[in-house]
Amino acid sequence: GENVEQHPSTxxxxxxxxxxxxxxYSDSASNYFPWYKQELGKRPQLxxxxxxxxxxxxxxxxAVTLNKTAKHFSLHITETQPEDSAVYFCAASNADQFxxxxxxxxxxxx
Amino acid sequence: DTGVSQDPRHKITKRGQNVTFxxxxxxxxxxxxxxxxxxxxxxxxxxxxxNEAQLEKSRLLSDRFSAERPKGSFSTLEIQRTEQGDSxxxxxxxxxxxxxxxxxGQGTRLTVV
Numbered sequence: 001g002e003n004v005e006q007h008p009s010t011x012x013x014x015x016x017x018x019x020x021x022x023x024x025y026s027d028s029a030s031n032y033f034p035w036y037k038q039e040l041g042k043r044p045q046l047x048x049x050x051x052x053x054x055x056x057x058x059x060x061x062x063a064v065t066l067n068k069t070a071k072h073f074s075l076h077i078t079e080t081q082p083e084d085s086a087v088y089f090c091a092a093s094n095a096d097q098f099x100x101x102x103x104x105x106x107x108x109x110x
Numbered sequence: 111d112t113g114v115s116q117d118p119r120h121k122i123t124k125r126g127q128n129v130t131f132x133x134x135x136x137x138x139x140x141x142x143x144x145x146x147x148x149x150x151x152x153x154x155x156x157x158x159x160x161n162e163a164q165l166e167k168s169r170l171l172s173d174r175f176s177a178e179r180p181k182g183s184f185s186t187l188e189i190q191r192t193e194q195g196d197s198x199x200x201x202x203x204x205x206x207x208x209x210x211x212x213x214x215g216q217g218t219r220l221t222v223v
Contacts, residue, residue: 006152032209043201043214044153051209089152095208096166097143100152 002027004092006101013080014109021104023090024072030092030099033066033073038087038103047088048075080108112136114215116202122221123192130188131218135204142185143212144177145201153201159185192222 003026013019025033031052036044050057050064050073057064061080066073077084085108090101115134123129135142140161145153156175157167161182174192179185189196199219205212 034211036214043216046211046213049211093209097155097158098153098203098212099155100145102152103150 002030002092002094002099004090004099004101006090006104008104009102010105010107012107012109015080015082017080019075019077019080019084019106019108021075021088021090021106022072023074023092023101024070025092025099026071027092027094028068028071029094032093033064034091034093034098035064035075036089036091036100038089040086044089077106080106082108082110084108114202114204114213116200116215116218118218119216120219120221122223125194125222126191128188128190129192129220130186131200131202131220133185133187133202133204133215135184135202136206136213137183139204139206139213140182141205141207141212142179143203143205144185144187145203147199147201147217156187156200189220192220194222196220197222 006023034049037047038044050066061078063076087103087105089103091098117132143158144156147153157177159179174190177187199217201217202215203212
């Protein structure tokens with residue numbers, strides 16, 4: 001089955017700086033890669049996603065890049081704000097289920 | 111609220127008791143997933159449905175766990191003879207087919223004492 005690895009597990013940045021979270025996957029059949037943000041005690045919420053036929057996607061301060069050959073994808077958050085502090089999960093999906101990374105706890109220091 | 115809803119939000123039970131959770135997906139979504147999440151970990155796959163058909167069940171899932179989606183709408187997850195190791199957040203998600211976004215419910219937090 002699919003194996004998704006996520007790094008780093010914790011990340012602290014100063015407000016206004018950029019944050020980058022990286023994930024790798026193992027199954028070349030995976031073709032859809034969403035990212036979720038989970039605040040303490042709340043449900044995971046989709047923040048951005050990318051499909052395997054696209055190399056990069058951007059939505060305001062958030063961008064995701066995908067390298068199919070290397071089987072890795074990354075989340076980039078620019079101009080970080082304190083409200084970006086949360087746990088972020090990457091996921092990879094084939095035609096069946098979603099496989100999640102172990103999460104990155106992001107802290108934005110004001 | 112037209113999102114995924116789960117009931118109850120919290121459940122405390124004694125070891126050995128049976129518990130049942132309910133998930134109501136977004137109405138037009140044909141896929142429904144159950145995940146388990148423990149502190150500091152990502153969601154761990156349990157099972158998923160395409161309409162009323164249960165298509166896959168995790169090998170990690172013991173026989174004490176069973177899930178149903180009888181009419182292809184809401185789903186229930188039952189845990190029999192609960193153990194302390196079953197304590198976790200149980201998350202339900204739904205999606206409109208494959209290769210598209212899945213949306214999560216708020217989860218049911220189970221505590222086995």
